[in-house]
């Protein structure tokens with residue numbers, strides 16, 4: 001009897017131990033691998049109370065944070081680089097981004113919303129439940145997302161010089177972003193372009209400081225009116241980088257060197273940033289350029305003394321793509337230098353685990369002070385509170401219906417109309433009569449939405465061809481003319497030779513899509529094939545109109561004398577109908593060159 005009792009209790013002990021082991025094990029598993037904390041901050045913590053002031057909420061939250069939680073807030077990670085989704089809560093990551101083309105597998109508004117909501121839920125499951133900033137390059141509409149309204153790139157908006165229009169475009173972009181759960185836009189570009197060989201010329205509002213100031217401010221105000229965090233980029237002087245100085249082997253200008261002196265940087269390039277700060281811009285992105293031999297990402301003078309000191313910038317400074325770990329030398333030193341210079345959030349965008357380890361070491365060893373850490377984090381938290389991320393944000397069906405809506409597209413079409421610039425029309429053949437009997441249309445860009453949209457559309461470098469919904473310039477022409485008009489289209493201009501000349505020939509040519517340094521080009525011009533198409537159509541038409549679809553001025557000066565009219569439409573985006581609106585006289589040409597175009 002005694003021995004059997006012993007046996008029984010031995011077994012029971014084993015079972016109890018096993019159970020204990022399982023319970024502790026699963027708690028450790030949950031804590032470690034899922035990031036869910038069972039000691040969550042109570043629901044009535046002050047910082048969760050929307051009736052408190054932002055400052056009170058920031059102070060309260062900061063006082064509850066561990067060093068590691070603070071470090072996590074400073075990390076900006078590309079969503080495809082998240083090794084385990086549970087890392088979001090485990091490292092308390094502050095922000096995620098989709099780079100150009102970095103969306104969900106199902107690239108639709110719904111697919112995006114599901115993806116971002118999942119990330120957000122994970123962030124909110126952490127001990128303090130701090131929501132994420134989710135950043136995108138919605139630089140001409142929410143252009144990574146299939147079906148979004150695609151506006152003209154900034155250079156076209158510069159030509160419109162219409163601040164009210166730019167504000168409305170920013171509001172629409174914000175509305176479409178909201179339908180995908182994203183809350184932070186890496187836009188507008190506040191750079192003042194000085195060299196059209198730069199592949200980012202089209203991302204700017206142009207070369208005129210005052211114009212860039214006004215439109216940057218309008219854009220920031222538009223985003224902020226719907227609590228989308230805006231970013232003025234790329235601070236400072238990116239428009240003045242010099243040819244052949246790029247530190248990136250594949251590029252020429254982008255990520256290059258600026259040598260103009262401080263006075264010119266201040267008078268030509270700083271004002272748009274200063275105005276964006278006055279408009280309350282949430283973040284400022286540091287350029288991946290160097291000023292003489294100083295990488296701007298490491299410049300205490302520009303990031304801290306001038307931006308945060310002189311200009312009283314209260315938002316946060318974010319570094320550009322990999323530009324911190326790109327600082328030559330050791331990655332630990334690079335991080336310490338950048339953060340001490342004034343970078344508050346680091347667009348890693350990959351190595352967040354390494355970032356966390358290095359930052360922890362830097363704080364423990366005193367290479368980065370607790371004051372600097374607190375300052376960076378309170379800036380990020382303030383913007384999160386101001387954008388309402390901690391408070392209930394529901395997306396209604398009505399919100400969702402605005403995505404790619406007809407109303408939005410109508411504003412994009414208005415923007416196209418206002419961005420057109422008439423470069424030449426000596427004989428005043430424009431506008432074209434809608435009753436013209438026979439019109440020939442040709443050229444690689446006539447029926448090509450990808451070329452109209454340019455870079456930063458679905459993919460980082462854009463996609464050549466008809467992959468996105470929208471209206472091509474050709475379709476716009478066909479829709480505009482009378483039912484008696486005969487519009488004939490041949491991409492290569494190889495029309496069968498009849499006996500009579502056509503009344504009007506329109507050739508639509510320009511650049512193929514590109515982004516960033518990939519688009520650096522020593523001599524932007526038309527290709528030999530494009531010129532042949534123009535000649536072919538010119539030979540069989542009474543008048544010839546050339547329409548350029550490009551992100552910057554193209555050198556057409558040797559040929560322009562042979563053409564009756566020349567129009568630039570920049571990169572108009574998805575609503576190509578706006579071109580015909582002006583060509584056929586429903587609206588006048590009002591656009592003005594936002595930079596020099598030698599002819």
Ligand code: BGC
Nearest residue numbers: 098099100137186233320321
């Ligand atoms: C670009 C930024 C962009 C970021 C995120 C960088 O390479 O310079 O303009 O916002 O990538 O896509």
Ligand code: BGC
Nearest residue numbers: 098099100101102137321460
């Ligand atoms: C990303 C862009 C980013 C670029 C920087 C690309 O892979 O999609 O968003 O700006 O890398 O080089």
